[in-house]
Amino acid sequence: MELPMMWRQWLARHDRITDVLPAVPLLVIAAGATAAGQHGWQQPRWHDVVWTALSCVPLAFRSRWPLGVALFTVAGDLTLMAVAPHIAPTPAASLIALYTLALLGSRRTAWIVGSVSAVAITGVYAATHAESVVAGASLLRFDFALAATALGRAVLNRRQSLAAARERVDHAERTREEEARRRVAEERVRIARDLHDVVAHHITLVNAQAGVAHHLMRANPDQAYEALAHIKDNSRAALDELRATVGLLRQPDDAPGSRAPIPRLADLDALVGGFQASGLSVWVARTGAPSPLAPATELTAYRIIQEALTNTHKHASATRTAVVLDYGVHALRVTVTDDGRPGTPKGAGGGHGLIGMRERAIAIGGTITAGPRPEGGFQVVADLPLSLAPSLPDAP
Missing domain, CATH: 3.30.565.10 (Histidine kinase-like ATPase, C-terminal domain)
Incomplete structure (x- = not known):
């Protein structure tokens, strides 16, 4: 698991290498296609492989200038197809450039460039190979150009949908945290109110009864003793209610039954x-x-x-x-x-x-x-x- 992560982090720091990576399978496919003949495998036509490699050079800058690379790559492939149709490779680099433009550029620009490129590639191929524009090989290139643009837009829409979903999840998480903080604040106010009621009530009684006991201690010890007994009872009641109120903070859940008031x-x-x-x-x-x-x-x-x-x-x-x-x-x-x-x-x-x-x-x-x-x-x-x-x- 660590090796793929390190590989992705390394690629993220080297944009040019990431941009040119699709050229590797294109070169392999070009070499294999030229080596496969009717009578078995033969020596690859290296001039086709070289032209394929040259057409992939602009891809190293496709993420930085997607529109410029798409126009340059398509123009290069069209020129090569018109000048040397017998050695012109399949315009795979143009398809990658069109895909990148659809992924990184605006929707309008991507479809305009993609449609014009599809028509131009189909027309030049049909003209240089003496075929009809509705022939299978010509239409295949037309479909590939439009498919590259459509694929780029689909991937972009998918990424935007995932980003929006993540944003909604983050927003929901922030909302839950804010709601939790609001509930905590309300609970603190409620507990503070209960504590004030309990303390103010019982301490007032204790203070009053202590004054009565102090006044009657010498004149009437029996009544003073009774006042002290009331002080003891009220003190115990105060402690019990304080313990019950503060104990609400220690409840493991938030069930209504666990928060039922005592009085x-x-x-x-x-x-x-x-x-x-x-x-x-x-x-x-x-x-x-x-x-x-x-x-x-x-x-x-x-x-x-x-x-x-x-x-x-x-x-x-x-x-x-x-x-x-x-x-x-x-x-x-x-x-x-x-x-x-x-x-x-x-x-x-x-x-x-x-x-x-x-x-x-x-x-x-x-x-x-x-x-x-x-x-x-x-x-x-x-x-x-x-x-x-x-x-x-x-x-x-």
């Missing part, structure tokens, strides 16, 4: 209990007829409630928060309202938490609004679709 609305009581243990009163109500939710909708609703309660605990001087889940026909409305002071800053619209809530809602086709209320406090309202599948139009 659901069924875990809402545990979430609310953690905030209540840290001193925030949370009231939860469900209205409407509860219906099955898409997993993405359930995760989004849970994360929005978690982030809203975290923001309330971190930024608002609120003592009471209401969470309302209103199940509609096609959407779930999640409303989180607190009783913080009017104008209490909560980073509306600019914090990572609110940005993450908005991105989550938009990602599943929902909407979300968040802002302070005129009477005081802060409110988050999210409308999330119950199902992510497109709904069918009602029958008329």
Whole structure:
């Protein structure tokens, strides 16, 4: 396998040798044709071999000047056929030159030169050999000239088709790589959003409970001990969720089941209990007829409630928060309202938490609004679709 590769590389560095290589079999064929007689093999007619060799000399430059070599070679063969028809060899060099012109030149030029050369070779041969232009030998030369041009164009079309196919494959490969990079970027954003939700929620609770424990350590050790127990539970929950979230990066495949989120609305009581243990009163109500939710909708609703309660605990001087889940026909409305002071800053619209809530809602086709209320406090309202599948139009 290495020898043919080395041979091709060597030929690629020596264009003149590559161009003149077809002359070798032409000389062998010319010598064999003149040596074959009616009564067996005889001495080759060396003058025919010499003329064949001379006609092949211009082929050494056929790849550099294909049009000039084709015109020169055809003109030389026509001159030799007209001056010395009895020793003129078959114009094989002209056929190679016409093939090269069709391969490297323009389509129009190749067919014009090929057609004119075919007619000229046929006419000169018929005139010098006293034959009809429709005789077998004359037509054979006509067909050979056109066939050389057609073969060159066919090879060129084949090469262009292969090049176009390779370009399409390369483009598809680049597109797949770009799509993979885009998916990786989206996955990083999703994981960063999950990590922010988990860390912000649990660390906020741990900080609040640590403050309660520090305040009650001397006055009421029992309640301080209970606060420390809550810190332990929230820390363990934070570690578990962090481990589950980061573990998604280690999955060997991309199956949807391997990426199923852990928290659901069924875990809402545990979430609310953690905030209540840290001193925030949370009231939860469900209205409407509860219906099955898409997993993405359930995760989004849970994360929005978690982030809203975290923001309330971190930024608002609120003592009471209401969470309302209103199940509609096609959407779930999640409303989180607190009783913080009017104008209490909560980073509306600019914090990572609110940005993450908005991105989550938009990602599943929902909407979300968040802002302070005129009477005081802060409110988050999210409308999330119950199902992510497109709904069918009602029958008329």
